Amino acid sequence: xxxxxxxxxxxxxxxxxxxxxxxxxxxxxxxxxxxxxxxxxxxxxxxxxxxxxxxxxxxxxxxxxxxxxxxxxxxxxxxxxxxxxxxxxxxxxxxxxxxxxxxxxxxxxxxxx
Amino acid sequence: xxxxxxxxxxxxxxxxxxxxxxxxxxxxxxxxxxxxxxxxxxxxxxxxxxxxxxxxxxxxxxxxxxxxxxxxxxxxxxxxxxxxxxxxxxxxxxxxxxxxxxxxxxxxxxxxxx
Numbered sequence: 001x002x003x004x005x006x007x008x009x010x011x012x013x014x015x016x017x018x019x020x021x022x023x024x025x026x027x028x029x030x031x032x033x034x035x036x037x038x039x040x041x042x043x044x045x046x047x048x049x050x051x052x053x054x055x056x057x058x059x060x061x062x063x064x065x066x067x068x069x070x071x072x073x074x075x076x077x078x079x080x081x082x083x084x085x086x087x088x089x090x091x092x093x094x095x096x097x098x099x100x101x102x103x104x105x106x107x108x109x110x111x112x113x
Numbered sequence: 114x115x116x117x118x119x120x121x122x123x124x125x126x127x128x129x130x131x132x133x134x135x136x137x138x139x140x141x142x143x144x145x146x147x148x149x150x151x152x153x154x155x156x157x158x159x160x161x162x163x164x165x166x167x168x169x170x171x172x173x174x175x176x177x178x179x180x181x182x183x184x185x186x187x188x189x190x191x192x193x194x195x196x197x198x199x200x201x202x203x204x205x206x207x208x209x210x211x212x213x214x215x216x217x218x219x220x221x222x223x224x225x226x227x
Contacts, residue, residue, distance in 0.1 A: 004156070033214065042117070042202055042217030043157070056214050090156055098144050098206070099164050102215065104156040 002027055004093050004105035012111045013081050021076040021108045025093030031055075032074040033102065034066060035090040043090055049074055050096045078110075086112045115140045115207045119218035127226050128195055134188040134221045136203035144206040146186050147215065148177050151200045160188075160201075193225045 005024045013019050025032050031050045035043035045058035049068035068074045072093075078085055088109050092102040116139045126132055136146070145164045149157040161170045161177040163186070169178040176189040186203055200222050204215035 006156075040219070042204070042219045043215075045214030045216070048214060058214055088154075092157075099162065101147060101159045101162045102157075103159060104149075106156040109154070 006091050006105035010109045018079045023091030024073045026103045029093035031094045031096045033092045034076045037088040081112045115216045117218035119221050123222040125224040131191050136186040138184045138205050141181050147204050148188050149202045195225045195227045198225045
């Protein structure tokens with residue numbers, strides 16, 4: 001039973017560039033959420049996708065956008081990268097119901113120089 | 114705005130000891146609280162989820178309790194082992210209506226000395 005998979009594992013970008021991160025949810029899950037984790041901090045909620053629509057959004061600017069595909073996989077796009085966007089980006093999948101535990105991938109380490 | 118605090122920030126204990134990690138949250142209107150483990154450079158592994166109507170959950174050597182009215186949760190680890198070394202994070206589900214964004218604490222960095 002494959003868990004949550006993310007690609008790439010590491011990425012280095014230059015300030016001002018754009019980046020796309022990818023996530024495949026755990027088998028049987030229909031909901032994908034994205035989190036940003038800065039060094040030494042807890043993860044911060046970016047947004048959640050269900051039925052190919054953004055359902056909830058945290059306090060992140062419009063430079064952060066996403067997409068969910070019919071097979072439930074998801075992409076996170078970040079435009080006009082800033083140095084402060086350097087972080088571990090975590091994808092989590094679950095079922096779209098209260099009290100469904102989140103299952104996380106190993107994340108994508110993004111470094112912006 | 115929901116805030117989650119974890120105490121202590123770091124903890125180092127000898128192997129075999131029982132220990133307690135603490136988590137507090139400011140808004141008691143939660144649907145559930147989840148404890149995670151994170152190894153260095155890795156993603157999060159779900160340990161226990163406590164629904165708001167529950168008082169505790171157990172899995173092996175782990176026991177998590179929830180006192181929603183006081184905004185507190187504890188994670189009890191029995192007979193600690195070096196393999197338990199990791200960062201432990203608690204997170205609360207801040208609203209309902211389906212899976213939603215979690216609000217996390219900064220974590221407790223735990224080291225178990227062999």
